[in-house]
Amino acid sequence: MTNLAEFLVRTASRYAERPALRLGTAVTSYAELDRLSAQTAALLRAQGLRDGDRVALMLPNVPEFVVLYYGILRAGGIVVPMNPLLKARETEYQLRDSGAVLLVEWHLAPGEGGQGAAAAGVRRFVVEPAAFDSLLTEQEPRHEVAATAEDDVAVLLYTSGTTGVPKGAALTHAGLRHNTEVNAVDVQQATPQDVFVGCLPLFHIFGQVCTMNAAVHSGALLTLVPRFDAQSVLDIIARDRATVFQGVPTMYAALLQCPDTADADVSGLRMCISGGASLPVEVLHGFERRFGCMVLEGFGMSETSPVVTFNQPHRPRKPGSIGTPIRDVEVRLLDDDDQDVALGEVGELAVRGPNLMKGYWNRPQDTAAAIPDGWLRTGDLARQDDEGYLYIVDRKKDxxxxxxxxxxxxxxxxxxxxxxxxxxxxxxxxxxxxxxxxxxxxxxxxxxxxxxxxxxxxxxxxxxxxxxxxxxxxxxxxxxxxxxxxxxxxxxxxxxx
CATH class of the missing domain: 3.30.300.30 (ANL, C-terminal domain)
Incomplete structure (x- = not known):
């Protein structure tokens, strides 16, 4: 297995009739998801997509995002996920920088994407569910999956720009495959009986790998939430007997503050995961008291596909800690002279492993600055205790x-x-x-x-x-x-x- 899309093909062959996606009352089986992605691959190839072409995907959390994501990969393309709320100038920048040949946009988008595509001279395809389904039915499925090398780029994901101009982190098939497998098997211990709550945006690396790809890898159901609303999420958890919830700290705070939680049935939850930023310990304890499900915190970033460390289920959980490195990943804490700091001292977190990006797209100097010696400098300050647990102190620049x-x-x-x-x-x-x-x-x-x-x-x-x-x-x-x-x-x- 090389191409990340082969996860879907394998799962569909094992669990064809099991539900893969749910949005409201509409349910898509794995057999249907596999077929739709194969038809998408055929459509893209018919329209001239070549191996390595970049396709920008600007959709909310809807089934079509998943179909297109795996269809692009299956056809040999590179996915460029983009926030549907980007303004025209931001869209134009990412399209130009990535060299995208096509922008695929949701029909209810505010129109900024289209303006950006026009300015960048990039073709735009608007996805309206009924019309898209009709178009796909006309395509003979392209069942084969494009051959890719381990270090071929699968996803070009633009960083949030918190450290300057957004840069495209070139994530490989091998790196994403490794992180997906570790998340699904080691961290989440997921099975086909699991139900994942898909409220993290799929265009973001956290939701894309830890929720969407992990669910597909496991044959689990991904119940989609296009827009986060605390009460709606609680209702969906109850309705679908959700077992795995993943969110950022602001989501946990919102769920905790939701006024109608007394009767919320979240008894199906077996695992809650927090990432994206440091989870305040008070919020962690408050959530656990209110909902009765332990929250496990981890650390990751776009450049690491994303997970680096985690409070892993087979080890004791330490509130406030980001846990220990996941399988095959190494970490170091370095001082300003790139020397290892003493145990308990604060240093910059550096990472090495199969999850590292290939580099920043067309930015060799930025890549060399971020990974000067095989170790990615994360820009995060951390300390490590005598049991190997890491604690983020802050961003170095903050x-x-x-x-x-x-x-x-x-x-x-x-x-x-x-x-x-x-x-x-x-x-x-x-x-x-x-x-x-x-x-x-x-x-x-x-x-x-x-x-x-x-x-x-x-x-x-x-x-x-x-x-x-x-x-x-x-x-x-x-x-x-x-x-x-x-x-x-x-x-x-x-x-x-």
Whole structure:
């Protein structure tokens, strides 16, 4: 097996009549999903797609995303997943940078994608379910799967741009296959009886590999959620007797704050997984108390296909930790001179393994800077305990240096999240003439609660060293978030008195 699409072919041969996808009341079997992807491959080839051509996929969490994803791979193309909410200039940039030959867009998209495609001179194909189904029925299925090498690119996934201009992480068939297998077998221990909740966006690496690909690998049912809404997700978990839920911290916080959880039947859940950002320990414990399902936290990034470490089921879980490296993956913690730090000390997390990207698309200098010696520099600061468990301290670039003292925003955010009125908190550094940087915090309060900034500042001041508590605090209605639910600190409007 080389081509990632062969997972679907293999699963369909074993579990042809088992349900693969569900959206509302519509259910697609694995035999149907296999056929539809084969017809999609035939359609793409008939329209001139060649091996290695890039096809941009701009759809929400609908069955057509899965059909097209595997169809593109099956035809020998490279999938370029894109957020359906991108603006025209962002779409144009990614289409030009990737060299995509086609943009496939959802019929209910706001139209920005089409404008971007026109500006980039890229063909656009609009997917409307009934018309798309009709078009596919006219195609003779292309049952064969295009031959690919281990290091051929399968997915070109653009990073969120938190460290500058978005770059295309070139993920290989071998890297994605390895990470999918480890997730499905080692981490999730998934079976065909499992039901995965598909509320993470499939255009994002977390939802794409850990939910969609892992479900297909296992022959499990993927129940799709096009738009996350806490109450709707709870209803779907109950309706489908879902067994595996995966989300980012903001999703867990929303489920925990949902007012109608007393009667929510989530008894089918056997595993909850958090990633994408650090999960506040208070949210973790609150969720477990409310819903009775343990939350296991891990760490990953687009460049690592994505999972690097995880609180694995066969080892004790440590709240606040991102766990230990997954199978075949190595990690190191390095100082500014690229030397290993002492046990318990903070260093930059570096990763090596079969899950690493091939590089940044057409960016050899950026690739060499990120992977200078076979070890990917993640830009995350972490420490490791004597049992090998890792703890993310913060992003290296988010480190606040206040008067020569290092302040890690994650630590201050954890304290703020302990306050009963705080729903979300983002701690960051702001310029200060005297100290270089000062600690600041933007805070979203829970619905129906109240708290003053003075009260919140005092709450933190009592719990951290004097140089760590935020001197500037302000209340906001919401925090800016990326497509995966990660808080985008660079976009926070700073309010300093």
């Amino acid at each position: 480190l606040v240096i206040r008067g020569g003292y290092n302040v890690y925003p994650r630590e201050v955010e954890e304290v703020l999240n302990e306050h009963p009125a705080v729903a979300l908190a983002a701690v960051l550094g702001v310029p200060d003439e005297r100290l270089g940087e000062e600690v600041a915090a933007a805070i979203v309060l829970r619905p129906g609660t109240s708290a003053t900034t003075d009260e919140l500042q005092h709450f933190v001041k009592e719990r951290v060293a004097p140089y760590k508590y935020p001197r500037h605090l302000w209340l906001v209605d919401a925090l800016p978030m990326g497509p995966s639910g990660k808080i985008l600190k660079r976009e926070i409007s700073v309010s300093v008195n």
